[in-house]
Amino acid sequence: ILNVEQSPQSLHVQEGDSTNFTCSFPSSNFYALHWYRWETAKSPEALFVMTLNGDEKKKGRISATLNTKEGYSYLYIKGSQPEDSATYLCALRTSYDKVIFGPGTSLSVIP
Amino acid sequence: GAVVSQHPSWVICKSGTSVKIECRSLDFQATTMFWYRQFPKQSLMLMATSNEGSKATYEQGVEKDKFLINHASLTLSTLTVTSAHPEDSSFYICSARPGVHNEQFFGPGTRLTVL
Numbered sequence: 001i002l003n004v005e006q007s008p009q010s011l012h013v014q015e016g017d018s019t020n021f022t023c024s025f026p027s028s029n030f031y032a033l034h035w036y037r038w039e040t041a042k043s044p045e046a047l048f049v050m051t052l053n054g055d056e057k058k059k060g061r062i063s064a065t066l067n068t069k070e071g072y073s074y075l076y077i078k079g080s081q082p083e084d085s086a087t088y089l090c091a092l093r094t095s096y097d098k099v100i101f102g103p104g105t106s107l108s109v110i111p
Numbered sequence: 112g113a114v115v116s117q118h119p120s121w122v123i124c125k126s127g128t129s130v131k132i133e134c135r136s137l138d139f140q141a142t143t144m145f146w147y148r149q150f151p152k153q154s155l156m157l158m159a160t161s162n163e164g165s166k167a168t169y170e171q172g173v174e175k176d177k178f179l180i181n182h183a184s185l186t187l188s189t190l191t192v193t194s195a196h197p198e199d200s201s202f203y204i205c206s207a208r209p210g211v212h213n214e215q216f217f218g219p220g221t222r223l224t225v226l
Contacts, residue, residue, distance in 0.1 A: 004154070041219065042219060043115065043216075043218055043220075044204075046216070089155070091155075099215070100157075101147075101154040102154060
């Protein structure tokens, strides 16, 4: 059974702090890696799709890196704001239709 | 663009009844739709993948007679939980993918509680 892990499970940071979380996955089954941002009572919102080893993507204050050889991806948030509070999901795509989600990292940004 | 709706957003039903959940892509045609289930404090688990006009492909351990999936049009897929029992209580969420696009777009989910 393939397992996608995320750490930490949750964290609380002060407004203005930068933070990062990790997604770990089995490197032998890699097709693509997705990051989603999921606010309570809303739909998960796609942040990044990453396919190449060494990929680095950026969207505003949020960026992500990918290492397919060792099986991890980092998500960074620079200067956290209260509106960044959400659960951040990573998902390993092992084929065109097969996606395995991690349990998520719940971020709370304290004003 | 790329909005997916789900209806209802929550439902409470009695044990033994059937519940239908609708997933609609509002501004695009979805050749493929996915149904996920989430237990408390756990990951989203893929239940099945459906392509318009063909039978759904169910993941191992998911009973296809229990969870009926219909993808009758390019904008609508339904999940029917038949003869629901309390252990079926969960959060169900769908996603839709346009054509050969690389991305899935999610609905907001449906909270099912079976009494």
